[in-house]
Amino acid sequence: MANEYLRYPLDPYKFCAAEREAVFDLSLQDMKRAQEMLVDAEGSIHFELRFSYGPQRLLQVEGRLKGDVTLECQRCLGPVQESLDSEFMWGLVTTEEAASNLPRTHEPVFIENEALDLLPAIEDELILALPLVAYHPPEACSMPEQITGQAPEETQAPVEKHNPFSALADLKKSLKSGQ
Numbered sequence: 001m002a003n004e005y006l007r008y009p010l011d012p013y014k015f016c017a018a019e020r021e022a023v024f025d026l027s028l029q030d031m032k033r034a035q036e037m038l039v040d041a042e043g044s045i046h047f048e049l050r051f052s053y054g055p056q057r058l059l060q061v062e063g064r065l066k067g068d069v070t071l072e073c074q075r076c077l078g079p080v081q082e083s084l085d086s087e088f089m090w091g092l093v094t095t096e097e098a099a100s101n102l103p104r105t106h107e108p109v110f111i112e113n114e115a116l117d118l119l120p121a122i123e124d125e126l127i128l129a130l131p132l133v134a135y136h137p138p139e140a141c142s143m144p145e146q147i148t149g150q151a152p153e154e155t156q157a158p159v160e161k162h163n164p165f166s167a168l169a170d171l172k173k174s175l176k177s178g179q
């Protein structure tokens, strides 16, 4: 991976103190978990991250991601392009307690050994930014007519969305109980 921010865990204290900005494009090929939810891994996602100290010396990262991804149309199962543009705000924390004390505006992202492993965190954001279900617009879909006349949204069972934060919490719990 050529990206300087992703090759090594970065020092979030230095980045926040210096109010560093990390702006880069990352190929979908480099995000294997997100790739599993996509029809193909063509293209890349643009990330903008702004590190700073927030209230009470909170390590915070304001972020934005933009890019096009290809999902499966839930009506005709053909590929459908979606443009993503999503903003997020992280609070970097070292403990579950700190995570639960974050302001509501901040999502917890855990740092360990004073290092932030950026790739899993931005990949989580990409997964959160994906729509739960995707459809072609009716005029572009190869299966536009519904026999029942019902909107497909009402007949489809809702897709349970993978939540990377709860997965992380489970992992933390299992690590603790294993000690």
Ligand SMILES: [Zn+2]
Pocket (backbone or CB within 6 Å): 073, 074, 075, 076, 077, 078, 135, 136, 140, 141, 142, 143
């Ligand atoms: Zn379709």
